[in-house]
Amino acid sequence: MRLVIARCTVEYDGRLEAHLPEAVRLVMVKADGCVAIHADGGAYKPLNWMNAPNVRREEPGRWEIANAAGERLVITLHEVLSDTSWELGLDPGLRKDGVEAHLQELLAEVPHLFGDGLTLVRREYPTALGPVDLLLRDTAGAVVAVEVDRAGAAHVAVEIKRHATIEAVEQLARYLEFLDRDSSLAPPVQGILAAQTITPQARTLATSRGIRCVVVDYDELRGLRRDELRLF
Amino acid sequence: MRLVIARCTVEYDGRLEAHLPEAVRLVMVKADGCVAIHADGGAYKPLNWMNAPNVRREEPGRWEIANAAGERLVITLHEVLSDTSWELGLDPGLRKDGVEAHLQELLAEVPHLFGDGLTLVRREYPTALGPVDLLLRDTAGAVVAVEVDRAGAAHVAVEIKRHATIEAVEQLARYLEFLDRDSSLAPPVQGILAAQTITPQARTLATSRGIRCVVVDYDELRGLRRDELRLF
DNA sequence: GTGTATATCTCGGGG
DNA sequence: CCCCGAGGTATACAC
Numbered sequence: 001m002r003l004v005i006a007r008c009t010v011e012y013d014g015r016l017e018a019h020l021p022e023a024v025r026l027v028m029v030k031a032d033g034c035v036a037i038h039a040d041g042g043a044y045k046p047l048n049w050m051n052a053p054n055v056r057r058e059e060p061g062r063w064e065i066a067n068a069a070g071e072r073l074v075i076t077l078h079e080v081l082s083d084t085s086w087e088l089g090l091d092p093g094l095r096k097d098g099v100e101a102h103l104q105e106l107l108a109e110v111p112h113l114f115g116d117g118l119t120l121v122r123r124e125y126p127t128a129l130g131p132v133d134l135l136l137r138d139t140a141g142a143v144v145a146v147e148v149d150r151a152g153a154a155h156v157a158v159e160i161k162r163h164a165t166i167e168a169v170e171q172l173a174r175y176l177e178f179l180d181r182d183s184s185l186a187p188p189v190q191g192i193l194a195a196q197t198i199t200p201q202a203r204t205l206a207t208s209r210g211i212r213c214v215v216v217d218y219d220e221l222r223g224l225r226r227d228e229l230r231l232f
Numbered sequence: 233m234r235l236v237i238a239r240c241t242v243e244y245d246g247r248l249e250a251h252l253p254e255a256v257r258l259v260m261v262k263a264d265g266c267v268a269i270h271a272d273g274g275a276y277k278p279l280n281w282m283n284a285p286n287v288r289r290e291e292p293g294r295w296e297i298a299n300a301a302g303e304r305l306v307i308t309l310h311e312v313l314s315d316t317s318w319e320l321g322l323d324p325g326l327r328k329d330g331v332e333a334h335l336q337e338l339l340a341e342v343p344h345l346f347g348d349g350l351t352l353v354r355r356e357y358p359t360a361l362g363p364v365d366l367l368l369r370d371t372a373g374a375v376v377a378v379e380v381d382r383a384g385a386a387h388v389a390v391e392i393k394r395h396a397t398i399e400a401v402e403q404l405a406r407y408l409e410f411l412d413r414d415s416s417l418a419p420p421v422q423g424i425l426a427a428q429t430i431t432p433q434a435r436t437l438a439t440s441r442g443i444r445c446v447v448v449d450y451d452e453l454r455g456l457r458r459d460e461l462r463l464f
Numbered sequence: 465g466t467g468t469a470t471a472t473c474t475c476g477g478g479g
Numbered sequence: 480c481c482c483c484g485a486g487g488t489a490t491a492c493a494c
Contacts, residue, residue, distance in 0.1 A: 032272075040322075092253040093252075095251045096249070097250070174402075
């Protein structure tokens with residue numbers, strides 16, 4: 001990794017055009033060749049950048065970086081205050097826990113939480129528009145629907161979010177539209193929006209579309225699984 | 233701006249949990265107190281970070297950074313290879329050209345491109361869900377609708393995107409639903425999706441919802457405006 | 465502050 | 480390769 005502190009101006013021409021007036025900034029060049037220009041504030045996002053792969057032509061006082069898509073970044077270095085390089089080596093990478101995928105894993109193990117007699121058909125059930133998080137089947141005729149037109153549904157589609165907004169409702173509604181045309185399922189398919197938090201607007205829209213909202217708790221689910229495992 | 237090159241491990245506990253095994257990385261601390269931990273690759277996004285505002289408690293070999301939301305970042309420094317600081321000063325900031333807002337400005341000037349007799353009512357026309365990019369009015373009864381149920385519409389809502397996906401169609405469909413209930417407009421309101429590029433899936437969904445797709449060219453529009461200005 | 469929309473989003477997965 | 484969806488998205492803006 002190379003770190004250059006310099007008074008510079010920058011021009012970017014590609015997906016848009018952007019210009020940075022003269023100021024002192026950090027220019028970071030990583031081992032893969034990607035370049036980022038940072039100011040001394042504004043979260044982690046650089047002011048300007050060029051991703052790898054790219055080609056960098058370096059002349060005294062002027063760097064020109066271009067990629068195959070025709071994007072071009074020109075850095076004019078008026079004064080270089082520091083120019084250092086470091087061997088960092090390959091990073092072992094980040095381990096994450098608590099993202100939507102984990103919520104999905106946990107919920108897939110306890111489908112009966114959404115209604116007695118509900119069992120898992122599969123996770124990531126495919127539709128023409130994309131995969132539904134969970135598809136459940138009612139094995140006891142006990143689905144409780146909030147709207148008459150989806151009452152007694154034999155299948156239930158579950159959309160899982162950490163935080164559900166209107167977008168999540170739209171997404172599930174799209175899936176339901178296509179699931180109702182799925183010949184292997186008997187329409188109507190019931191929809192459930194499951195999330196740790198749900199905005200009031202999303203809840204309103206969901207209700208008006210006959211979609212049930214369920215608030216779930218990640219820590220509680222983890223505990224539940226631990227408790228269930230104890231039975232064996 | 234402070235730049236620390238160090239062999240370190242990192243723990244984040246907040247909106248999720250994340251862990252970074254021991255490796256040499258760059259720890260960047262900006263003037264506003266935000267912290268970012270970079271590996272030597274992977275575009276501009278850091279492996280881990282903490283935005284401002286936050287409180288940083290620094291002990292030898294261990295930084296603990298926390299914010300008001302209860303998020304916590306702990307950096308254990310096993311070996312510090314370099315620790316430098318720089319005065320960058322306030323950045324004059326980035327000037328951009330070619331974003332969606334500019335496309336909207338240009339299109340607002342030539343509403344007749346969407347159909348003869350169409351004039352601009354206003355940009356950012358408000359609905360309960362948010363503003364519609366452009367609302368047009370048919371002053372010549374010449375709106376061409378792709379679906380019978382929206383034929384002869386007196387008003388046209390235009391959603392503008394640089395690149396239109398299914399999301400854009402959903403967004404416009406939501407607006408149309410509310411515009412049809414707008415007492416100051418006579419339903420049905422026609423919808424047009426205008427973008428520099430439109431995905432095939434978005435086009436399919438748009439057509440099935442009676443929304444017309446129009447591909448626009450930013451450079452051509454700029455030229456068009458220049459040509460029109462020459463007339464005066 | 466919440467909610468909504470944009471972004472040179474980045475990043476990963478699947479067809 | 481494109482498309483889609485998630486993100487500790489970040490960021491701006493309106494209510």
